[in-house]
Amino acid sequence: MTRRRVAVFISGGGSNMVSLLDDMAREGHAGMPCVVLANSEDAGGLARAAEQGVPTAVVDHRPFAGDRTAFEAAISAALQPYAPDMICLAGFMRKLTGGFTDQWAGRMLNIHPSLLPKYKGLNTHARALEAGDSLHGCTVHEVTAELDDGPLLGQARVPVLAQDTAETLAARVLVQEHLLYPAVLRRFAAGNREMLILQS
Ligand code: GAR
Numbered sequence: 667m668t669r670r671r672v673a674v675f676i677s678g679g680g681s682n683m684v685s686l687l688d689d690m691a692r693e694g695h696a697g698m699p700c701v702v703l704a705n706s707e708d709a710g711g712l713a714r715a716a717e718q719g720v721p722t723a724v725v726d727h728r729p730f731a732g733d734r735t736a737f738e739a740a741i742s743a744a745l746q747p748y749a750p751d752m753i754c755l756a757g758f759m760r761k762l763t764g765g766f767t768d769q770w771a772g773r774m775l776n777i778h779p780s781l782l783p784k785y786k787g788l789n790t791h792a793r794a795l796e797a798g799d800s801l802h803g804c805t806v807h808e809v810t811a812e813l814d815d816g817p818l819l820g821q822a823r824v825p826v827l828a829q830d831t832a833e834t835l836a837a838r839v840l841v842q843e844h845l846l847y848p849a850v851l852r853r854f855a856a857g858n859r860e861m862l863i864l865q866s
Contacts, residue, residue, distance in 0.1 A: 669697055670697045670698070670752055671698060671748065671749055672690065672699050672855070673700055673752070674686055674699060674701075674754045675702075675705075675753060675754070675755045675756065675758035676702060676703070676704050676709050676712075676756050677704060677706065677758050677760070678757050678759070679709075680714055680715065680757065682843055682847050683711050683757070684711070684714055684718075685845075686754055686847060687702075687718050687720060690851075695852055696855035699718075699720045700721070701745065701750065702722050702723075703744060703745065704724050705724070705760050706724065706728075707726065709724075711756075711757075725737065725740045725744050734761070734762075738762065738765060738766040741766070742766075751773065752774065752855070753774040753809075754776075755774065755809060758776075761813060767810055768811065770809070772808060774809040775806055775807070775819065775854065776806070777806050778804065778805050778814045779843065780794065780803070780805065781802060781823065782805040782814060782818060782821075786814035789832075791836045792832040794826065795830060795835065802826050803822050804824075804846055806818075806846055806847055806850040806851075807819055819850045819854060819862065820846050820861060820862035820863070820864070821861070821862075821863055822843070822865075823866065824838050824842055825866070842864060842866055846864055
């Protein structure tokens with residue numbers, strides 16, 4: 667089996683990235699990590715990727731202030747030596763333009779902490795609480811030029827509890843993210859794009 671080379675993009679602690687790497691290390695996975703790329707050298711996940719023997723790259727967005735196209739050209743150049751077949755955004759907190767997402771159409775996934783199409787963007791947990799939702803969760807989807815849009819590949823549903831704060835809810839959703847994203851990537855890398863629903 668030729669395994670698909672997966673680049674994982676992070677901005678922070680990279681707990682989702684670790685869950686993807688851990689699963690790709692298990693038997694029978696059609697994907698293998700080729701590089702973990704961060705937009706800041708402060709991203710805690712870089713050390714965790716290196717510990718697992720995965721190459722890392724940093725393209726700091728700050729010198730590109732406002733020039734997303736140049737930032738994305740630098741990302742493409744940084745990726746080139748690793749020849750990825752696909753990209754997983756895992757807590758990558760920079761918006762990508764259509765120029766980049768079109769190049770990776772059908773080959774780039776993202777995890778978002780809400781039941782899309784609800785609550786695109788930031789502060790998803792607080793917004794779900796504010797709306798009085800009884801069900802919240804997370805979504806893995808294909809990335810398109812629209813933020814937090816694109817075909818849905820999987821969702822994990824998390825009941826909202828009466829005493830929940832944004833923090834307690836986020837923590838329970840994150841547990842599900844760590845189950846959902848590897849499960850979707852495993853199927854996707856093997857060519858299965860059917861929607862996966864996890865219920866907690
Ligand atoms: C995760 O909750 C992920 O869903 C979210 O950032 C967190 C990253 O945590 N992503 C987004 O909000 C993207 N729109 P991690 O670095 O520990 O994986």
